[in-house]
Amino acid sequence: MINVLKLFVYFLSCTFLPYSKGTKCGEACHRTDPDKINIHLVPHTHDDVGWLKTVDQYYYGSNKGHAPFGVQYILDSVVSELQKNTIRRFVYVESAYFWRWWEELDENDKEMVKNLINEGRLEFLHGGWCMSDEATPHYTAMIDQMTLGLKFLNSTFGECGRPSVSWQIDPFGHSSEVAIEFAEMGFDALFLGRIDHEDHKARKNDKNMEVVWRPDPTLGEAGDLFVSVLYNLYTAPAGFCFDTYCSDEPIMDNKKFHGYNIDEKIKKFEDQMEQYGAAYKAKNILVTMGSDFTYSVAASWFKNIDKLIKYTNSRSKTLNLLYSTPSCYVKAVNSLNLTWSTKEDDDFFPYGSDEHSYWTGYFTSRPTLKYMVYKANNILQATKQLATVIGNKFEDEEFEFKRALAIAQHHDGVSGTEKQHVADDYAVYLEEGINAGKKIFIETYKTLYGVDYPDDQHFGNLRNISQFNITEDNQNFVITLYNPLSRIISTPIKFPVQQSFHYKIYHCNGTTVEYDLIPISANVLKLPGRHSNATHDIIFIAKDLPPLGITNYYIQVTTENLSNAALTAVSNNNSIITLSNGNITLEFNKTDGLLQSVTKNGKTWPFYQNFYIYNAAKGYNYNADTRASGAYIFRPIEIDPKPVSLTANITQYHGINVFEVHQTFSEWLSQIVRIYKDSVDIEFEWLIDSIPITDWTGIELVTRYTTDVNSNSTFYTDSNGRRWMKRIRNKRKYWNLTITEPVASNYYPLTTSICLRDNTKQVTVITDRPEGGTSMHDGELELMLHRRLLYDDDKGVVEPLDETAFGKGLSVRGTHIVQINELTTSDVEHRLKAVESAYHPVPVFAKTLFHLNEWITNYNRTFSLLLKELPPNIHILTLERWQKNQLLLRLEHIFQANENRDYAHPVDINIKEIFKFFGIYKIQELTLAANLEKEKLKRLKWNFERQNNTSISSKLINGTITLLPMQIKTFLLFIEEKDAQN
Template identity: 40%
Template sequence: MYTVIHCAIAIAFAAFISGCLGAPFKSVNTCGYDVCNLGQSDKLNVHIVPHTHDDVGWLKTVDQYYYGTRNDIQHAAVQYILDSVIQALLENPDRRFIYVEIAFFWRWWMQQTEDMQNTVRKLVNEGHLEFISGGWSMNDEGVTHYSSIIDQHSLGAEFLRDQFGECGRPKLGWQIDPFGHSREVASLFAHMGFDGLFFGRVDFQDYAERNRTKRMEMIWKGSANLGAQSWLFTGILPRVYTAPQSFCFDYRCSDEPIKDDPHLYDYNVPERVQAFIDAAHIQARSYTTNHIMMTMGSDFHYENANEWFKNLEKLIKYVNAQQANGSDVNLFYSTPTCYLYALNKANQTWTTKTDDFFPISFSQHGLWTGYFTSRPALKRYERYSNNILQVTRQLNAFSNSTLRQAIFPLNEAMGIVQHHDAVSGTEKQHVANDYAQRLSEGIDSVIYVINEAYKKLLSKENQSLPVPTQFLCHFSNISECLPIEGQDSFTLTIWNPTIQPIEDMIRVPVTKNYTIRNPTGEFIVAELIPISTPMKNIPGRTSSAQYELLFRAPIPALGFNTYYFQVKTDITIEKKSTIKVTHNEACILQNQHLRIEFDDQGNLNNITNQNRNFTVLFSAQGLYWYTSFPGNNSSPEFQASGAYFFRPLTSNTLPVSNSRNITCTYTNQVQKALIIYNNWASQEIKLYDGARIAEIEWIVGPIPIEDNIGKEIIMRYDTDIQSNGLFYTDANGREVLERKRDYRSTWNYTVYENVSGNYYPIASRIWIKDNKRQITILTDRSEGGSSMHDGSVELMIHRRTLYDDSQGVGEPMNETAYDKGLVICGKHFLIVEPPEYSALYHRPIAQHLYMNSISTYALPNLSYDNYSNSFRQTWSALTESMPYNVHLLTFDQLTSKVFLIRIEHYFEFNEDDTYSKSVEVDLQSLFRNLGKIIYLLELTLGGNLPLNDMKRLVWQTIDNESSYSKSTDSNSLKSTVVTLNPMQIRTFQVTLQ
């Protein structure tokens, strides 16, 4: 339901999207680089950066943090921070402050008077208040998907553009708290027009080496495909993001203030000045120019901004006064933007980096690799919510419903959940519940948009019947859809959000048997298949459905098909079609492409690719667990495994059961092997007719802890592939990086944890290969994964620990539901192909997994004849499918005639002989049903700046390379046909006639 709360939020959002086509607050030479203090050439210039780091949920919910409730958990109140900072900036024109988390600032902004808003605009336009990074939240980089990273940054960028114009546009990324850093994020930031990136957390071994060799700042080559356009200047902060020791002036800190009355017995200016000068010189040893940046602030600081600023101004005054006595230290208020600009003007060459910053170690035994899997249900729900968000945008646009403001609650919830203590799983349980609630309410709000869209798209001309109300069945993944149970008829409408036609295997849980008509009225073949016992036993499942109807559904590109279900009156459910079933016998699953063999103990023996005529042998496949280390965190050797850290007690795994039962089922459309290990672990391997991939659906939980042992559950695939210590993982769902076991390319790596030290975030896929064979596993959510032995791939799918890992959350990773340990149901998709053909399958399948078809049901209470006469049953926005290697990333209606679209080439160079080539796309084909394109404006990736206006800083590397790259002459696009190169995303504002 489109609730009153959603309406209020949507109205507030409409207030800032009303100016989406213009930037009302332009300014010249009053902000950004134009007002930067570049210091003195003969001094050590210390850029003092006042800032606050405001987690968008962590120990408290986002609401509790904003209002300052539950201070018994953590004293934090963002509304007072912003009140205090604004007042402090007005008191002294020299002061500077940066703000990052737009989710909080937007909320505060909507509560201000017009006079206060104008006051803040003046502060922004004069460079006193500066927005950095500008995302709705400071997103995690390991487990987030690139689609959602772009969305949440675009949401913040749109607000800043519409309220503050060019002076509100962030010029760099500020990822000071995430637990590892992705090369893909660097590339995305570069294409958003950022000039640089600063962050705080790196591996302690990496930090020591960079600190020693003055390589704390570098040029990060963010893409192996996109050249200098993806390069990003990157700097590592020396203390994560805190002030130098003893110089924290927040009321939470115990450091002494600057006491500058010489008549006081505890007058401390000389001691404080010398201590700061020493700290500046120590920091400068790690950096290569005469500029350093000192972050002055920390978590939720500046609730009393006067306390900070008053002491900082004393520090600036008295330290600079020592220049008369020969000191070379020069302090001044600054921002990361100005620090970056000073580095750019320093006539310096820089080292480069081509890999990423994963995984990172806090200490010898504390690796931030547990969060790759923590809270797997929330990770899946976030991915599902993004799927619905993208589909809703498309439906709104193609129906010309102009209901963008009603989509805002889901868009905003998704922005919040990208936070590095949200989808990462590193928050308290009540906060995780709040994130899930926000997503749920956001989805509720877009049901209204979906229905308004289908009222137009389903309706035939001159028909008077109301369009049946559509609804989602959120528990289809556990074979439950309560509203259709017992109904004599219902419809299923499936929307395909991709620009190629697809064919899905659809599973509908039922309590009766039905005939199914396709959009042309023909009866289609469907099979009634029993729902597995592990699925029926999932806690919380209330459905009485014992069967699923399985059928093949072709869906047109960017369109829908409707299927009409009518109960069979002459055949009861017991008289189902013939199904062959075997129990605890050796069995073979086989279709036109693959042959999968199991023995009578449920062991997967081999998979044969019949088209390529090769076989992969398996020595083991299935579910295992690591024992969580039960430490007290008193020292590194007693580090426990918890929400952030994955630390197994030993490197050995145990099978979840020493015995298993196998049941193989054969029908015309699917063959499957159900392997039950015990009452809390099972997997079902499915091979659909005509499929080139195998689907592995697993159900794990409640993980038993009665033995007081925490357990980290993995799915492992052990093969005879000679992988030579190498494996390959994706970055945020896009480019793939080569990994080498027990190795880091940028420093001499000492192995302290041989398992978790080899774990990497898997947002969509992981593979191993030899010269002739490649096995690729795709995931339905982000998981941690590795190859611990040659020929082996493992993915952590669930975890339940009994100890906190001392990183602040204060709780073990012990999720429960329905008074039991949490049960997780998920999927892997297995591809066995030669390396040269693998991308042909894993690239489109990965895209389809996160942009899946969305099914809505309806109860029309009409006969099929009446329904088909009144309503359209098939529709597509396209007259013909688009190129196979192109994906429609965003299709968002801004106004009735203006749209924001993103299209991408989703193959890398040299992945495929055909599809790794450049391709042309006619954008007009996307608007066949909407109108003629009369104007195309190409924008930066964030959608907040014309591409022609993007003038990034140019950097030189030590190898005499330049980051300079010429922008496309985007304002003069004479044609609607555009070219895409491998891995390129292009963003356009489209105006229709």
Template identity: 45%
Template sequence: MHVSTYCGWILIIVTISFASPTKPSTGCGYTACNLGDPTKLNVHIVSHTHDDVGWLKTIDQYYYGSRNNIQHAGVQYILDSVIRALDENADRRFIYVEIAFFWRWWNEQTDAMRNKVREFVNDGRLEFISGGWCMNDEAATHYNSIIDQHSLGAEFLRDQFGECGRPKIGWQVDPFGHSRDQGSLLAQMGFDGLFQGRVDYQDWQTRNRTKTMEMVWKTSTNLGNQSWLFTAILRDEYSPPDGLCFDDSCSDPPIMDDPRLHDYNVPERVQAFIQASRDQAAGYATNHIISPMGADFHYENANEWFKNLDKLIKYVNLEQANGSNVNTFYSTPSCYLYALNKAGRTWTTKTDDFFPYADRPHGFWTGYFTSRPALKLYERHSNNILQITRQLNAFSNSQLRDSIFVLSEAMGVVQHHDAVSGTEKQEVAFDYAQRLSVGIDNAIRVINKAFDKLLPKDTQPAPGPQFLCQVTNISECLPIQDQTRFTLTLWNPTVHPVLQHYRVPVTRSYTVRDPTGQPILSELIPVSNATKKIPGRTSTAGNQLIFRANLPALGFNTYLFEAKTTEENQEPKVKITQNAECILENQNIRVEIDAQGNLQHIVNLRKSVDVSFSSQGFYWYQGFAGNNSHPEFQASGAYVFRPLTQTAEPVSQTRTVTCIKALSVQIAVIIFNDWASQEISLYDEAQHVEVEWTIGPIPVNDNIGKEIIIRYDTDIQSQAKYYTDANGREVLERIRDYRPTWNYTILEPVSGNYYPINSRIWIKDQNRQFTVLTDRSEGGASLHDGSVEIMLHRRLLYDDDLGVSEALNESAFGEGLVVRGRHSLVVDASATSARIHRVSAQNMYMHPLAVYSLTQQTFANYSAAYRLTWSALTDVLPLNVHLLTLDQLGSKDYLIRVEHYFEMNEDDTYSHPVTIDLQSILKSIGTITNTVELTLGGNLPLAELQRLNWVTSDKESSHATDHKEPSLNDTSVRLTPMQIRTFQVTVA
């Protein structure tokens, strides 16, 4: 096993073998489960701790138990204590979830302790549930990162514990609402079931009344039975029954079982548990119920918990002699699930998701869909760098996976449901961002090593260092702004050629040469005043140099910039007008903006589709400033979105417009006030309109918290319907003021209709569709027919009393935080729009990476020494195929995920199955000599997967059409719509 160190931690690098490191045991898995007594009410006691990977304290502080004045929690002590308690009684069971913490603890243990823990795992006494690096958020996460964080944990567990360490059950007990694609991904990872803790209180009441707390969740409209996942909702989130908490942090009485004592309380404690069990059973369908015994950071003194549970189990079961029908025992979620599977009954089904989530009247947790928008974008940006770094490492054979691990681990942490969600304290948010920054620094070193191999010709020395400019979104790149010569290399991570107009902030004019040495069209566009005054911007660049890059698939182009002399400085003329009608038009689209800066029309010229706008711009809701004492006084905060009124106010009654016309781009710069502006851009040949928005510093000197939205009001007759994506994958239909699975009582007409938007939202009528693509996760709705609104930024002055005890009031450079982002607008015929928005959404989340380098060489000298263009592909791959993962595992071994990213019936051409050759992707690396298909998590050969079978109320079987992919005789892979296939390949 390869071992290296980072920041004082022992980093165990995973191996690529599927062999178990320990002797197989028959003590783990379903066959070792206690299924109880068929004549009794069987209560499965599940001992657990829920350990947030950062929230009120940082992950480091939680692990070590520091700063307990904020929250008493020390995960290292929890794990120490639990292992001792398990060693004392072989009947005891415990589950653990967050591998980010367990990995740290494991690296500190002796071999003797590790072997003891392996024994517990092999005997089923310690079980890993979910097995991801964290318990990820489900609203603000992208499917690429959900897969990665689960794979990171699963890989560690496979290599340390073998098959007995492989998670089979999802345990998403704390995320604030549940995504259908999260369930689909877990099913594709081979999970048999999923447990949830939080569902809408109205949904919970209906299910509890109708005994439908457990169901078969049909999580995909594309993948059929293989995506079905048995799903159970816990009784009370994930806490013990009232009055039966036996942790240091609880005040409930312990079980005092000496009858000679005055405080003897066994009868009272036993009857309390029996009554709680019977009350719970009234809402469930079988004679099995699950009773979670634990909560946030419980079991630091595991002896206290287990000693009382030992007594509780003993005395409850003794009551059977007196006629009690309650039978209780230590169990795990997987054993409880197995008991349900063996109950021989059918189950109701569900096809929608569990958004939005409200825990009480007026308490809709829809604000976190947008909270901390800068962190949400940084997470998405970091994932882009991570995937490209893996590709570069693979194609250059640099074998630096241990260096990439630092960013992988940081990304795993940030998927936590109090991280990318934006529901953490400000200090913790800074810590998450710092971890991503450190990870990116390590990735840059890998990127440099890769380009040191990919760029030089023959035996030429490596070029100068490559570097990122990560704030070009505010037109700043200090290292190049005054340089005479520099290079820009753009790496395209997709398997399709990409046309992109790229902007470089500069202080002078340059000649830009493409890889053939030809000067290409480049134009200077002035940086807007709204950009120049962004707090923290130190660049003196007054212009952006815009040029068009035609990038090869899965490869790079290098462009050389040479400063022009005065004589050469013949710039193409750019026409600028102020406060006059502004018509933006290219070969595909016309955008009409009037002299007052109002967007009036977007016309798809090729399809003759015209969408009219009655209004478009920025509005704000006043955040409710309640004291949280009762539901009607619920405040708007980091979690909850609760506007004071149902009407959003415009940020300004007037606006100014500057119209910029160049050959490669046409721009309308629209200023609403000194803290809200947008730039509407139309690039040459583009099929979508780009809206770059800038919000902040949001003023709060009037003591009013504000929630800023952008709204697009169109003439589309949308009939109360709108459509949002789930984690960047499948799309769900939303209907205003409606829930598919219960009779919904409307209490919050605005926030109750907000849903997470990970990549796109659209409305449509019979002939037209209007789509908005986002560059990060945001919350949005359609509150009126023809209208789409998306929340961009939030600055609030009150806490919503859900634990953070801190208002969501982000600041930077001594004032309110400024946030900038992008939307892409697509207008098309409703029957044909999928192609544009699917491809555009993929390109927004996996866009080319720009690295710069300083040079003094002329183009002739530079091109003689270095390659200026390169592609890993020689064959053109179909447009509906995406390379999701390319990760070098060892010198000859690679993990590769490919996906079909169109849904069924979306497009006449691209919604059909497609066949590709894996060899075409790896041709530059070597010849594939062995291929093993794995589950989505990459931790089990697909041929070895055996999932439990479930039968629905309409007699459908989850195994009826479930099938294994045929063994690969060659490297051809068939993909059906929305299918992801994962392979470990060996090359020669």
């Protein structure tokens, strides 16, 4: 038996170019045959970082009722089998799991794994903490989760652990911003699994499954990325799944025993490879050998793949099978020097898996989780900036926060497509991360203000429902505000209080601050689960917050009668109710209570807003025609939704800083339309208190903003919070769309904003979380707010999207900010507001025993990490501790080329002249994910149609960098500390 095994191994080793010691990382690829079609067999496992089970349950293999898999056993099994035969290969993606597993290994096992990686037998793809969603993550969070995973791989395995290929094989559509970021992270190629079924069919027919993607041609080759679309999603060919959970027959090759099936197996594989080969241009085909959580018993895979290679290669005149990896495949394809077609200024949204299954519902699914993820990201960015003041003192807490947010970016995380108990677990992790970050806030404030600064501080996470015991129950309390933006801003601050008290608010310099006392709406007061004595919200404008800076306010209960601070209810006998701050005027029709026009700069435009219901399709998913609306799929019954109500009961309030109209549309739906003093933004704060269900029909709730913009079937959505993507109703750029779902197929993801424009003006809606949106009629913007569904859509989660709390449907409160801007003016507001939505000033609250005079004496100071504010088109995307005496800095230009006549131009920034608390003695430019020096990056070059290899990169000269529109630059700063209190 031993001699037979030796002969078998010898035969296999003769088939490939063996790895020899001294081979550099990534050069352990087996030899291809130029005279045959080379079949690159890629053993892999796709391990969701939460979906049917939580991330911890998946790792340990617990909660077997939902899924029997355990990732730790997969990795154990794979590594054991790789050691048995040097020709075998395996690729792995999710650093969240690999990090856990690595932490539990002893030193001998770690050395063994390092050898496998150094020899190219175990290869990392992608390398992010998770395989993120691409529709709903904000680009800052996506970059952070990639950086977290790649930093772990880089610090643990060095250059041999650096992935050269990105592997996004399961997200439900693909974003142009994500592709650009992968290019700027240094990846040679991107592999996709899910693209629209019509697009996939057309590409197969045209041999166009591989292209050079140019999401933003203005970036030149720095933004180009070779893209390969997998033939069979990411699963093994039919009949060749060899996992213990698969029903396919193994390869039985001993004629002495019953069941011998070599002939039929090889024939079936050759037939499928003929179909694969007809879809690709090169004589190389990548075949995924694995699927979700496969390789729990890796021997069952490797033994059968060994046989498949052996018998196919010995019999086939046309095929050459080899163990491979995506990076080896990409190098083989690149070496052929072919010319590729391009995909330009476009993305892969929306994704339809069949004619009635458009995966556009998840753009909105689980809106409260989406909101929590976005608020956590806001706090994390501030946390990282503040941590630069206190050194590495709380690096464990910072890592805990980063890790919690990173797992939430998973394509079954922030997407909202996980089971309910998994969504709850993401929320628990996020809360733990936020609490860990709070320690950094407190330590930083004590470092800057002194050790007596209050240490029992709170973010007030329930202020969204006007509930917070710190502000409701204390005579004196303080608010410390941190502004993570690179420019001076003013922002409204709101918190709940009891009406029986009167208050005074003081800036830290001792000046009093005007505020308004706002009645909390009846719909908020009756929210289930709300336990509060507050009857009013206080709102004031925190003015001129320093960039990357800190300001504090002292709030004091007083016996003085300050009733003039309360908003005044206004009655109006006219047919029109007017809300105005002198800069912008809103007119509401008193008869129906609905907004009807907006006046700005002396011009009046019709503007109408209301809420509508799509009834969701029921079904048991027997075929495409019976598809139900679910966590993934949006499938409305009707084309035109019905209004929740044609009228709204309204109350009008006028204050000092704020002017409001409260609208009630039904028992479960209300809204506050608000404008602030000195602002031209219109704020729509909507409250959905448990969507009612009748006749077992699910509800998809949307809001519509109707204008007179002559949009000509065109609208724009942001790509992960950055570039505008042009959308045309009922049209796709690269294939002819068949209209089978006229509404769902026109929905697109928006992360922060959506807009309409014509030759004279632009109407922009800025959101506080990801949502799905469209323009079903010219001049109209439609955004989906909430979904309550009673049927599963049969896409794997096996659970209807019917979120409940306190025995009712889940309540949701959120905000849209609407801007109307004339294109003839040099407007920058929508860009600035979109950045502000992700980097909003963060308040923390603390009760205090200090009297007012003591507070002002001790804490009459503001701080800024910057020497001066940056230009409005430049933003500090990242500032965080990296290693001892090192900081990671990312600077970004927030405008697109030609977007604005005054701000869409190159800007010079001297990095050495930005920061106050540390000196910089060395600057090193890195790739976007910060895992490689930029000058050491060497990406593969590709020939493609309409090629323009113009490079727009700029070099660092004496500390000065030129930032071009939409450019992000990443730097490692070597610093000398300064006294933070001086």
